[in-house]
């Protein structure tokens with residue numbers, strides 16, 4: 001952890017550790033701020049919450065949202081649940097596999113794009129759906145996916 | 160001044176509503192035209208989104224699937240000739256899809272601005288709480304009991320009984336927890352309600368708090384619903400400022416406040432005890448019951464856990480009366496149900512109707528069949544743990560008991576349509592895989608069984624001869640039985656439903672003949 005990261009974690013711990021059941025909000029807050037949960041933060045969190053490191057690690061590993069490595073510059077969360085599968089969602093997954101060499105989950109060779117499967121984004125009436133850098137897109141066609149990926153390469157509006 | 164109504168619902172925006180609203184603002188500015196752009200909730204007519212509405216002398220008229228390119232043309236038309244426009248759908252309230260619905264919970268959908276307390280109050284908001292604040296907790300509970308309301312989260316347990324249990328439990332502190340984890344594919348009614356009518360949920364929770372004697376409420380929202388979380392947090396601040404939350408709520412002498420908590424991408428946290436563990440800051444491992452959460456729930460205290468729509472039903476029951484609510488529905492399925500049409504469906508959206516319509520009416524009359532125009536193959540009702548229902552069973556009434564009789568369930572009311580290109584062997588495999596990904600790991604049939612299930616289905620699908628097929632098939636049946644009867648909760652216990660229904664109704668997709676299947 002960099003000194004800046006450590007300061008950030010300590011600041012967040014001060015505002016969260018006292019709240020009843022405050023661990024998930026704390027983990028979200030750290031991840032929102034740093035982009036991921038640095039493993040070196042675990043001992044700090046454990047001592048602030050008066051729990052063991054194993055417990056904290058157990059919580060982090062239980063939830064699909066929490067990541068212990070820095071994310072790629074862009075994150076694409078593709079819905080793989082039933083309603084999207086029935087509307088061409090699997091073809092979008094195949095498209096990502098073919099065009100970026102990305103399997104169901106992983107980071108593109110250039111390290112720019114991280115792909116994460118999700119199971120339902122609540123857009124099932126306008127399937128298939130995906131979320132790119134936090135923004136929801138629905139009725140996604142192969143063309144639209146291509147445009148979205150192209151847009152990332154353009155650089156502008158990235159991040 | 161012309162007023163246009165454009166939804167701010169996240170899915171409407173995901174198909175362009177924000178871009179359309181922005182173009183309206185730009186075009187109006189360019190023309191020096193006074194234009195009032197109101198960002199409302201969504202009507203839930205998602206196949207029409209972005210659905211733009213304008214006031215006419217006869218009511219609101221709508222334009223369907225509007226793109227930014229359409230905006231300039233729309234501003235140029237004569238409002239008296241709205242109907243002639245290519246995108247016109249006429250008066251929105253007259254659409255058969257909407258007109259035939261009984262929108263109680265979603266009465267304000269598409270009409271009000273989600274964060275306008277004035278809009279909410281003008282449309283009947285907080286009347287239930289005003290009444291409840293003047294009643295005893297016992298009387299509020301009696302109202303909910305009389306209404307016959309059953310939980311909308313899936314298990315359909317009578318709400319009033321749970322309220323009574325929590326009310327009668329002696330404890331220093333009690334909690335009301337709203338389950339807004341809505342993880343089922345095909346479901347989006349909770350999302351629509353939270354994004355579109357947040358005060359309704361807050362009002363329902365507050366009434367529940369007064370009734371059972373709780374002073375604190377939590378809304379546990381799945382992290383995938385960031386816009387809903389943001390709207391709820393803002394609504395809570397507004398409600399507090401106006402005395403609808405906080406100390407001495409609605410001058411009734413009770414305190415009640417609400418906090419929104421964000422989930423972290425675990426489907427199992429929709430199961431109520433897993434959700435409580437998660438709220439306590441732990442892994443979302445399912446607890447054995449008893450003790451019931453109503454007696455020992457959050458932090459070991461009596462806790463009323465309800466789905467979003469169950470809690471949102473309460474203000475109406477209080478405002479209009481239990482007897483009025485019972486007028487809707489049939490048998491033991493009372494009130495209205497928010498059905499959701501999703502997947503490969505021509506008219507996807509929200510259908511709120513009293514219990515009693517059939518699956519055929521829902522899927523064909525409302526939904527219009529598949530979006531692809533290909534033959535309908537199956538409907539999965541009630542999320543990833545629900546059975547795949549073949550077209551031959553479409554006449555089944557959509558009520559809890561009738562569905563149970565065909566091995567299906569209503570769950571949270573979501574219906575996913577699949578056309579004939581969908582391979583049910585793959586869907587069965589997906590069901591097992593989903594269970595493996597989302598299992599909390601507490602019990603063996605689910606944790607190990609789901610992984611073995613994927614393997615057995617792979618072998619069954621790959622088997623080259625009849626003998627091997629039938630061996631794997633028998634193994635799968637056996638495994639499903641073990642999961643069904645040996646699992647602690649419905650994730651392991653009901654994953655066999657989509658698997659076995661796929662096998663039963665679509666044996667050809669597994670390379671089985673129906674005879675082999677009958678054995």
Ligand SMILES: Cc1cc2nc3c(=O)[nH]c(=O)nc-3n(C[C@H](O)[C@H](O)[C@H](O)COP(=O)(O)O)c2cc1C
Pocket residue numbers: 309310311312313314315316318338339340341342343426427428429430431432464465466467469470648649650
């Ligand atoms: C695997 C699993 C997932 C569930 N997911 C949800 C959910 O997302 N939302 C919900 O309200 N109930 C869900 N439930 C049901 C809850 O356990 C519980 O019955 C419900 O919150 C009670 O509220 P109600 O009485 O208002 O239905 C789930 C149950 C299981 C077993």
Ligand code: SF4
Pocket residue numbers: 427445597598599600601602603605606646647648649650651652
């Ligand atoms: S059935 Fe699965 S999810 Fe449910 S308690 Fe057992 S292991 Fe956990």
Ligand code: FES
Pocket residue numbers: 079080081082083084085119120121122123124127128129343344345346
């Ligand atoms: S299944 Fe993909 S958004 Fe719901």
